[in-house]
Amino acid sequence: MVKISSNFDSGNIEVIEAGSPSNIRLNIRKDNNSDFYQWFHFRLTGAKGQLCAMTIENAAGAAYVDGWPGYQACASYDRQEWFRVSTVYHDGELTIQHIPDSDSIYYAYFAPYSMERHHDLISQAAEDDKVKMHVIGETLDGQDIDLLTIGDMAVGKKVIWVIARQHPGETMAEWCVEGFLERLLDEDDALSRQLLEKAVFYVVPNMNPDGSRRGHLRTNACGANLNREWEDPSLERSPEVFYVRGKMDETGVDLVLDCHGDEALPYNFIACFEGNADVDPAQLDLAYDYQRHLMQANPDFQMEQGYPKGEPGSANMTVGTNQLAHRYNAVSMTLEMPFKDTIDSPNSHTGWSPERSNKLGRAQLDALAGIIDRL
Ligand SMILES: [Zn+2]
Numbered sequence: 001m002v003k004i005s006s007n008f009d010s011g012n013i014e015v016i017e018a019g020s021p022s023n024i025r026l027n028i029r030k031d032n033n034s035d036f037y038q039w040f041h042f043r044l045t046g047a048k049g050q051l052c053a054m055t056i057e058n059a060a061g062a063a064y065v066d067g068w069p070g071y072q073a074c075a076s077y078d079r080q081e082w083f084r085v086s087t088v089y090h091d092g093e094l095t096i097q098h099i100p101d102s103d104s105i106y107y108a109y110f111a112p113y114s115m116e117r118h119h120d121l122i123s124q125a126a127e128d129d130k131v132k133m134h135v136i137g138e139t140l141d142g143q144d145i146d147l148l149t150i151g152d153m154a155v156g157k158k159v160i161w162v163i164a165r166q167h168p169g170e171t172m173a174e175w176c177v178e179g180f181l182e183r184l185l186d187e188d189d190a191l192s193r194q195l196l197e198k199a200v201f202y203v204v205p206n207m208n209p210d211g212s213r214r215g216h217l218r219t220n221a222c223g224a225n226l227n228r229e230w231e232d233p234s235l236e237r238s239p240e241v242f243y244v245r246g247k248m249d250e251t252g253v254d255l256v257l258d259c260h261g262d263e264a265l266p267y268n269f270i271a272c273f274e275g276n277a278d279v280d281p282a283q284l285d286l287a288y289d290y291q292r293h294l295m296q297a298n299p300d301f302q303m304e305q306g307y308p309k310g311e312p313g314s315a316n317m318t319v320g321t322n323q324l325a326h327r328y329n330a331v332s333m334t335l336e337m338p339f340k341d342t343i344d345s346p347n348s349h350t351g352w353s354p355e356r357s358n359k360l361g362r363a364q365l366d367a368l369a370g371i372i373d374r375l
Contacts, residue, residue: 002050006042009114010168012215013042016057021047024054028062031216033223038062038263039169041108041215048103053095060092063217067263068094071340072351074111077102082111084351110261110339111354113171115143115213118206121178122146128185130196137243140221143209145243150184150201153251158199158375160368161248161256166226166240166320167218168211170261172337175354177205177259179361191369198372202251207240227258228316230323241320253328254375255290257364258320262336266343268301268360270294271334273325275310276317286331286371293370298363300342300356307336331375335364 002021006013016025024044030037037058044052059068068089073096076082085098085107096107125148126133132149139145151157162180164173181203184192206212210221219225222237229238233245248256262269272287273279294301315322325332337360341351350356 002044002046004042004044009116009213010041010112010215012040021050021052024052026054026056027058028056031211031219031223032214032221034219036063036218038064038067039109039215039217041112043104043106044100045104047100049099051099053097054107056094059089059094064263067339070266074108076106077104079106082353083349109169110171113174115209118174121181121205122148125181125185130185136247137239139210139240141210145240146204146206147247148203150203151196151199153200158254158372159251160199161202161253162259163204163207163244164259165212166207166258167260168208169217172261172352172357173259174205175357176337176361177203179358180364183362183365191365195365195369195372202247204244207244227320228318230320231318248328253324253330255331256324257333257335259335261339263339265305265336266338266340267305268337268342269303269306271307271321271336273315273322273332275312275315276322276326277313278326279312280329283325283329283331286374287333290331290333290367290371294363294367297366298360300345300360302344
C-alpha cells in the first residue's frame, strides 16, 4: 500500500490521489496567509521496486516558475545523504519519476535543514569557549531566535554579521552557515584564528524558525516576507527582523552577509546595494573585492551572472541588504546559491548540495580575510 505523508518538521505536500504508484497526484501547500509556495518535502512509503510517477499539479502557480525547467528533485533514504532524481516540467506540471530501493524514501525541493539540526548546531557552538549564545527574542509561534556571538568586542575590532534563512525554504543558506561556523571555530585553522583577532562575529543561522518548521518557502508564521521588513519591522508582524535589527543597532555593522537560495539561476552569486540613493562607492568596491577573493577560494562562485544592478535611487529599502548598507554604511551583501546546480561546474548526482554549500560557507572566511583590514 503506497502512502504519502508530510506531517513532520518542514513537511509540505497535499495529496490529491495516491491510489496507484504510477499516477500519484500532489499539490504544494501555500505558505500560511500568503500566496507563495514552492517548497515541498514528503515521505513515500510502500513503493519499493515500483516505478513511481509523482506529479505536482500546481507547479505552474509556484512563486518562481522559472525554477522548474532544468530542476531535478532531491531524494534520500536515510535523511543524511541526498541525491537527485529524474524530474520533468511539462504543461505546467512537475513530475518526479523514480523507482525507490526502499519502502521509505523522502523527496524535497532541497535537502532539508531541520529545526532539530538547528538546535544541534546552536548547542554544539555554544559549548565553545569563544562563543556566547543569546536568545534575543521569540517568534510568533513561540520559538527562540538564536544569536551566536563569536569573539570578544574590543576597540578597533570589526563587526561582522552573518544571517541566513530569512526565506525558510532556502535551506542551503543554513548548510552554508554551518560550514562557516565549523571553520571559524576550528582551533587548528590559522586563518580563522587571525580573523578572530581582528573581528567579532554575530551569526543568526536561522532567521525564520517558524517558516522552517511549517514547511514554508518564503514567509514567517503570519505570512510576512521577512526580507521586505527591514525598513520598519514590527513585533506583531516581523519580530525576527525587529530583534535582529535592534541588536545590530547596538553593535553597529561593518560587513553583513545575508545567505539565500535562488530558484531559477544555476549560479552562485552575490547581490549588493548599487540601487541605494546614498550608495558609497568605496563600500561597493570592497564588496566586489570580497567577491573576487571568494571566487578564487571557491570556483563554484562566480561574478558574471546574477541579478541586474539597479540605478542609484531605485532600491527597495525594505530589503535587508539595501537597508543595512544604508543604515550602517556597511559592506552589505546577499549571497545566492542555486536550488538546481552550478551550470559551469555541475555534479549530476547531487546537484547543488549541503556539502557544497558547507564548503562555500568556509570560503567566506578567505574572502573576508582578503578585505578585513580595509573595512
Ligand atoms: Zn531568499
